[in-house]
Amino acid sequence: MKSISLAAVTVGYGDGPPVLREVSMTAPPGQLTALTGPSGAGKTTALRTMAGLLRPTTGEVLMAGQSRRAAPDAGRVAFIPQGNGLATVLTVEENLLVALAAANVEPAARSAAATALDRLGLRDQRDQLLEELSGGQQQRAAVARGLVLAADVVLADEVTSELDEPNRERVLSLLRSEAERGAAVVLATHDPAASEVCDAEVRLRDGRVEQLR
Numbered sequence: 001m002k003s004i005s006l007a008a009v010t011v012g013y014g015d016g017p018p019v020l021r022e023v024s025m026t027a028p029p030g031q032l033t034a035l036t037g038p039s040g041a042g043k044t045t046a047l048r049t050m051a052g053l054l055r056p057t058t059g060e061v062l063m064a065g066q067s068r069r070a071a072p073d074a075g076r077v078a079f080i081p082q083g084n085g086l087a088t089v090l091t092v093e094e095n096l097l098v099a100l101a102a103a104n105v106e107p108a109a110r111s112a113a114a115t116a117l118d119r120l121g122l123r124d125q126r127d128q129l130l131e132e133l134s135g136g137q138q139q140r141a142a143v144a145r146g147l148v149l150a151a152d153v154v155l156a157d158e159v160t161s162e163l164d165e166p167n168r169e170r171v172l173s174l175l176r177s178e179a180e181r182g183a184a185v186v187l188a189t190h191d192p193a194a195s196e197v198c199d200a201e202v203r204l205r206d207g208r209v210e211q212l213r
């Protein structure tokens, strides 16, 4: 069971001003942590930094208290980006298999992919190209790709924005199951109904952080 933390992280883009200024927060394992705040507050930037896609100017990303820079293989992180980040010219199943191969989880990959697609209600779409799916189906496929990795840390960026009520509940309950198996789950969201089901809420405002509960 591994936590993910930002420790006094300052980070921005290129030569621009910092988006996050000395932000510290921890998402504990076994819990859902909501990351909230107005548009442009830096939620996506915080998730991208935790995922290792952006390098902090100062401060560190820690997994289970260990520096990610010093020990990059200490645990697996699944990042489910806003706007899904899937390859449109691959099928739904191929998108999952690519993620598994990239994470070196090839044994039993097909059955893992099938299970993840079943959990998201996408069994019948398995062999369809991603570009043939609706926005909500694509969003669910992105969640399936995040879950299939059985990662220590699951970072989900606005993953309920295009979903109808039953599917929103389904995705939130799957994220809850990820926490129950021990993952640290961080959910960036504008949706008060989604942040309410989380165990804790961290709000970003003007590049700073406030732990609300």
Ligand SMILES: Nc1ncnc2c1ncn2[C@@H]1O[C@H](COP(=O)(O)OP(=O)(O)OP(=O)(O)O)[C@@H](O)[C@H]1O
Binding pocket: 013, 016, 019, 037, 038, 039, 040, 041, 042, 043, 044, 045, 046
């Ligand atoms: N690739 C980029 N290059 C330069 N600036 C960026 C880039 N991505 C984001 N920013 C800037 O960083 C700031 C924070 O953006 P970020 O996407 O992290 O906010 P957010 O809280 O996730 O917003 P939203 O709720 O609208 O998704 C914004 O001022 C944005 O303009």
